[in-house]
Amino acid sequence: MRSFRQFLLLAFQALLRNRTQAALAMLGMTAGVGALVTSLALGRGAQDALDEQLRAAGANLIVVTAGNYAVKTDTSVDPEANIGHSLGALEPRWEHPAGAPRAMRAAFSGRLNSQVRDAGFSDAVLRVDESGLEDGFVSVHFEDDPMAVHDHPTAAQRLGDSSAGLGSAATLTRADAKAIAAIDGVRFVVSGVHENERIFVQETPLHRQWFTRMHGTEADLPQIRNGWTMVYGHFLTKADVDQGTQVAVLGRVVADHMFGKGVNPVGQTILLWHQPFKVIGVVGSRSWADQPAPGDDQFDAFYVPVSTIDNLLNLSKLNNIAVTTTSVGDTTKVAKAITDLLRQRHKITQAMPDDFTVTSVAQQVLGKGLSPALARMVTGNMASVDNMTVASLSASLKRTNRTMLALLGGVAIVSLLVGGIGVMNLLLLSVTQRTREVGLRMALGARQGDIAVQFVLEAVLLSVIGGLLGIALGVAASGSLQKFFQWSAVVSPLSAAMAVAVAALIGTVFSVYPAQRAARLDPIEALRHE
């Protein structure tokens, strides 16, 4: 094989001798490989599109919420006596989103668990500490309270109530979130604290305020919210969350209200709890279907590091933990693993109900632009979006693409065959032109195999060059289909490599006949050939 380079060089020279014919033969290969790459890209794109749709629809999203809505227990049960058990009856009004956090505040302000329910409805006690107002900032440190036990060995010993309404129970901690992140198949874990807060801009001339949703969150949230785009600046960084810096990302609606439409508020300061928070970004929606509107939870809202809330309020409890799985098909499995882990961490025995609720969010697919057929299939399997469901979804989507793919595949095969015939034609020409040379090489000791390899190599070289150009063509074609027709096309390196391999194979197959013809030449006749 050390003479391989010489043979390759020879093949190259032979191709150069018949430039026009070589270019035409190559064109066939290029068209064939281009069509092949494109059809593979469209097939792959369809697959990815399905997965992406399911992902975007939240099919891989699991939300762990503090508390357990499903549990109904006797109101008369004494919390202290009922260790580890869910406490209290669940009044419908407690589910009000704003109600729950208030209840938590009220709990410490009253410093008595028994007062929680009563105090919860009084806005008057909100943010009122025994120490009173200090420099305009109310320090809210209910976990500083020596009476409060915040080590959560069981649900019952916690402040709050495991059945106090979804998200309001103080049963989830950031340590839980960290533990969930270690589960196999988990992609992103984002802790969440959700409250309604009033924020201010003090600088004249704005001097505005807005009562809106506050989300204490982590840097990975945008990874979960596929529909988001950063209008200005950037989202919270990991460093922000690690260090608990006082920065905020505003929802589009909030930014528009506080600083005016179309104004970049990055670098400005808002006041929350009379503390300055630097604005570092604004989030908006990427989707026309989900435009920011006053009152919505995502964009009429602002985002601060969950750790900052912890620092300022000493509030290590979470309302919920959002988890995404790496694969849509793993959702059920991961949800089960989370349940097991949290029960273990919260020391919940078999007889006791969960003090948290795990929901996978497959329901949302209905509202997110999936075709009705797909949505029905997803929601029909809501409880267990498992591999089987995903496989059947893929099958249904593939059916819709089958005609198109068959057509393109057919074009690819026909083009490759035409390319192969072109290669064969070129080689036959080459054999005729080089008969004398073949005779000479035979006289000098070339075996039949050496001669055949020479011509096969010529064909392979031609096919591979044609194939590489074909990849470029395929990438360009896939790109334009995506750009102008919004077809999803993904060129994978594997499919490109495969296409060139197919081209080389076809080149080889079609070179067999000419190569054989050359190898079987009679050296004497060949030497006499003019």
Add this chain to the structure above:
Amino acid sequence: MPVISLEAITKVYKLGDNQVDALRGVSLDIDAGEFVSIVGPSGSGKSTMMHILGCLDRPTDGHYLLNGKDVSALSRDALAEIRNRQIGFVFQGFNLLPRTTALENVEVPLLYSRPILPAAERRARAMAALEMVGLGNRADHHPNQLSGGQQQRVAIARALVNQPSLILADEPTGNLDTKTSIDVMRTLQELREKQGITIVLITHEADIAAYGTRIIAVRDGLILSDKANAPRPALEDEVAPVPMAAVN
């Protein structure tokens, strides 16, 4: 042991319904170091003889022993190997590869030798062969940059490169003028004298045949005469001596 030993070689071609008896029983021994000229008019069978001697063709009947080994019934690939290792060809039309340097042309037989030599070794051997024919300074010239005589000497270097026991020259001066013909014949003579290489020359010109040590005349597929010859010196008065690279 003779280098070449032909025993009752016949060769019959079938051309349609006609049978052509190209050779009708040729027996012949050629010893190492001989410079044999085979002469005869066209159609005498000398070309067929050369093809069989060169292992390019197999006899219809009879035996051909090359260095004691019967090669008359070997496969095509086995014959290719023998041509590669034991026979060097010099053709009338030079048969050099165009757009390929003299050195690379000389290297071609080495590409088909198994086991294949490393590239550097191939290059060195090709260079040595070129120097042997006095063309070491033309190694990177393409055939179209060389004169006819130089081209034929490149072809001789190519025939020498694999150190064969036999050089077969088929009308090597057919395309050359007198002066360059003498150059080429002188090169062949020197190879025999200094390297002891056996040379078989096929020609239809009596004055070219006269450079050999033995002249065999062929006619109608049979040996007409076979006699020793005092080789004619390749030193015509009007021809300036060709500088030869120092050999040995």
